[in-house]
Amino acid sequence: MGYAVSLEKFQTVFDSWRKKYDVYAPKVFEGTGRFSETDVVRYGKVTDLADIDWNDRSEYSFKDILLPLSQTLLYFTEHGMTESEGPTRGTIVFLRSCDLHAVKRLDYMFLENGPEDSYYKRVRDGLKFVLMGCDHDFDGCFCVSMGTNVSTDYDAAVNVRSGGFEIDCKDPELAQAFLDMGAAEADVTPDAVMENSLTVKVPENLTSAVAKSSIWDEYDKRCIKCGRCTVACPTCTCWSMQDLFYTENGQAGERRRVQASCMIDGYTEVAGGLCFRKKAGERMRFKVLHKVLDFKKRSGFQMCVGCGRCDAICPEYISFTHCVEKLEAGMKEVSGHE
Amino acid sequence: MIDMNCGKLKKNAFRVTKNRGVTSARVRVPGGHLRADVLGKVQEIAETYGSGEVHLTIRQGFEILGIPFEKVDEVNKALQPIIEELGINQSEKGRGYDSSGTRNIMACVGNRICPFANYDTTALAERIEKAIFPNDLHVKVALTGCPNDCGKVRMHDFGIIGMTEPQFDPTRCISCGACVKKCKQLSVEALKMDKNRPVRNVEKCIGCGVCAHACPTRAWTRSKTQYFRMTLLGRSGKKNPRMGIDFIKWADADSVVKIISNVYAYAQKYIDPEAPGGKEHIGYIVDRTGTEEFLRWIMKDVNLPPKAEIYKPLYWDGIRYSGLK
Numbered sequence: 001m002g003y004a005v006s007l008e009k010f011q012t013v014f015d016s017w018r019k020k021y022d023v024y025a026p027k028v029f030e031g032t033g034r035f036s037e038t039d040v041v042r043y044g045k046v047t048d049l050a051d052i053d054w055n056d057r058s059e060y061s062f063k064d065i066l067l068p069l070s071q072t073l074l075y076f077t078e079h080g081m082t083e084s085e086g087p088t089r090g091t092i093v094f095l096r097s098c099d100l101h102a103v104k105r106l107d108y109m110f111l112e113n114g115p116e117d118s119y120y121k122r123v124r125d126g127l128k129f130v131l132m133g134c135d136h137d138f139d140g141c142f143c144v145s146m147g148t149n150v151s152t153d154y155d156a157a158v159n160v161r162s163g164g165f166e167i168d169c170k171d172p173e174l175a176q177a178f179l180d181m182g183a184a185e186a187d188v189t190p191d192a193v194m195e196n197s198l199t200v201k202v203p204e205n206l207t208s209a210v211a212k213s214s215i216w217d218e219y220d221k222r223c224i225k226c227g228r229c230t231v232a233c234p235t236c237t238c239w240s241m242q243d244l245f246y247t248e249n250g251q252a253g254e255r256r257r258v259q260a261s262c263m264i265d266g267y268t269e270v271a272g273g274l275c276f277r278k279k280a281g282e283r284m285r286f287k288v289l290h291k292v293l294d295f296k297k298r299s300g301f302q303m304c305v306g307c308g309r310c311d312a313i314c315p316e317y318i319s320f321t322h323c324v325e326k327l328e329a330g331m332k333e334v335s336g337h338e
Numbered sequence: 339m340i341d342m343n344c345g346k347l348k349k350n351a352f353r354v355t356k357n358r359g360v361t362s363a364r365v366r367v368p369g370g371h372l373r374a375d376v377l378g379k380v381q382e383i384a385e386t387y388g389s390g391e392v393h394l395t396i397r398q399g400f401e402i403l404g405i406p407f408e409k410v411d412e413v414n415k416a417l418q419p420i421i422e423e424l425g426i427n428q429s430e431k432g433r434g435y436d437s438s439g440t441r442n443i444m445a446c447v448g449n450r451i452c453p454f455a456n457y458d459t460t461a462l463a464e465r466i467e468k469a470i471f472p473n474d475l476h477v478k479v480a481l482t483g484c485p486n487d488c489g490k491v492r493m494h495d496f497g498i499i500g501m502t503e504p505q506f507d508p509t510r511c512i513s514c515g516a517c518v519k520k521c522k523q524l525s526v527e528a529l530k531m532d533k534n535r536p537v538r539n540v541e542k543c544i545g546c547g548v549c550a551h552a553c554p555t556r557a558w559t560r561s562k563t564q565y566f567r568m569t570l571l572g573r574s575g576k577k578n579p580r581m582g583i584d585f586i587k588w589a590d591a592d593s594v595v596k597i598i599s600n601v602y603a604y605a606q607k608y609i610d611p612e613a614p615g616g617k618e619h620i621g622y623i624v625d626r627t628g629t630e631e632f633l634r635w636i637m638k639d640v641n642l643p644p645k646a647e648i649y650k651p652l653y654w655d656g657i658r659y660s661g662l663k
Contacts, residue, residue: 032559036449036456040556069510228554242534259512
């Protein structure tokens with residue numbers, strides 16, 4: 001059911017949601033940007049509707065709500081272990097269509113691809129999604145190319161309008177607040193971008209043979225292996241395990257999982273010090289082909305959702321989309337050799 | 339024959355040049371930052387009254403060359419829009435600069451542009467300029483955004499170096515090690531990895547902000563409060579050129595401005611009455627009075643924040659040309 005409400009009324013709805021749910025949304029974190037006196041827009045807990053940043057694409061995605069950057073899984077002693085506690089309240093996440101499509105990727109990875117990940121599931125089960133309608137795209141968005149520009153499987157969707165909000169509320173529990181206040185009903189279709197200024201085409205004939213092409217070489221020197229692209233990406237989910245020992249005897253401590261990145265040193269390091277992908281170009285190749293080739297082979301759909309965050313955050317101005325565009329030439333190059 | 343009061347001419351920010359009867363006009367640009375239209379005005383003055391040549395001065399100003407003495411009054415009138423646009427204190431409009439002893443406040447480009455700078459050097463330079471100019475005493479102040487010291491502030495009486503106190507959020511750390519690596523490569527190796535987390539050696543840290551710049555996750559960020567390192571009494575010159583030494587770290591902007599403003603009363607009291615042109619480097623005055631007396635004057639009514647630390651003892655070395663004590 002759709003509703004059209006004023007800011008004040010939506011604030012009332014928001015407040016009633018908050019009684020039962022923690023709400024996470026893109027938010028401006030003042031003064032914590034990479035450069036002095038600059039802000040960063042990332043996900044954080046919001047306690048007021050005014051805290052939500054509707055004007056930007058967040059620099060980092062929503063994914064750390066489901067997969068914290070650093071998460072304690074369990075505490076151990078010499079005699080046993082105790083799992084960390086999961087959330088005691090439900091969580092509402094405000095996110096855009098590309099990110100809601102990213103949730104589908106995460107669900108596939110953590111719930112459908114082999115045994116369920118219980119630490120993921122215990123958060124995921126309590127999540128509700130509020131779609132933030134996009135009435136325009138941002139610089140470098142290519143959701144239309146990746147087929148993620150329209151979402152329908154939301155619990156609620158919000159369009160920002162002058163003087164108020166339009167909300168399509170599918171979830172009966174979230175809708176109750178609108179019913180309670182007798183909100184005016186309206187036909188609401190979530191705003192969606194139907195055309196991006198950037199289009200990205202993954203070549204139909206793409207195979208792993210492109211790994212041998214020379215298109216990756218330039219990144220050896222350009223890329224600084226900082227991993228920002230993967231940290232910002234809503235579908236990069238790699239992690240490492242860390243055991244932290246509280247005591248000298250190593251018999252009490254905690255086990256954490258911490259986000260890892262195929263772009264950062266150490267990712268392919270194995271016992272004995274061997275490292276499989278040393279060069280930045282090799283890491284770029286692995287990442288790009290995972291996003292637009294390997295994952296799809298297994299799941300049947302593309303991993304990349306076209307949010308454009310990797311391009312926006314790269315301090316060296318390396319463009320993932322530009323690299324994808326080069327794949328066609330790369331394929332030509334390697335098929336010429338055959 | 340020309341009759342020219344050279345002392346007055348110099349205080350009015352004109353140079354007595356080697357060419358008889360020819361002067362040049364010195365235009366100060368606080369913080370080295372200006373709107374491009376000022377360049378047009380400089381050009382116009384150079385082409386109308388001077389030789390058409392301009393020298394970019396070491397202190398981020400313009401020296402408009404080849405101006406005949408008789409054009410000084412006209413040049414002062416022509417300088418008025420520049421003086422106003424750059425916000426220079428002035429007692430009488432149309433009469434040019436009130437003095438030239440206290441030099442233009444220099445600054446690196448700062449955080450409006452530079453990714454590493456820890457504060458807006460331009461804004462603080464303008465604030466200090468307002469506080470101390472015009473003044474006949476010879477004082478040099480320079481600002482730089484971070485301990486890279488691109489502004490070479492240690493060659494000045496007062497050097498201001500931007501600092502930040504790194505803030506660490508362990509929940510956002512992914513143990514990538516970028517901060518530790520960059521601190522080692524670019525700075526003072528104040529970070530080390532312990533149990534998969536960077537640990538900051540507070541004593542070693544110089545607040546450069548390299549960790550916050552390197553961190554890919556925003557685990558390291560800059561403090562909301564901006565801090566400053568002040569360096570003291572660097573100088574060039576023929577007697578005993580030397581680098582400025584550390585004076586205070588983790589100072590605040592108000593204290594910085596107050597300390598610099600305080601130096602004038604000290605210098606007025608103790609300056610060598612025989613000093614040529616009434617100008618003497620502050621450092622030589624301090625060499626006579628001793629550091630304690632100097633500190634007593636410049637620290638008057640200064641309320642440093644609790645975090646601030648004053649270096650002790652203060653000791654300068656530098657180049658000593660042979661035969662000079």
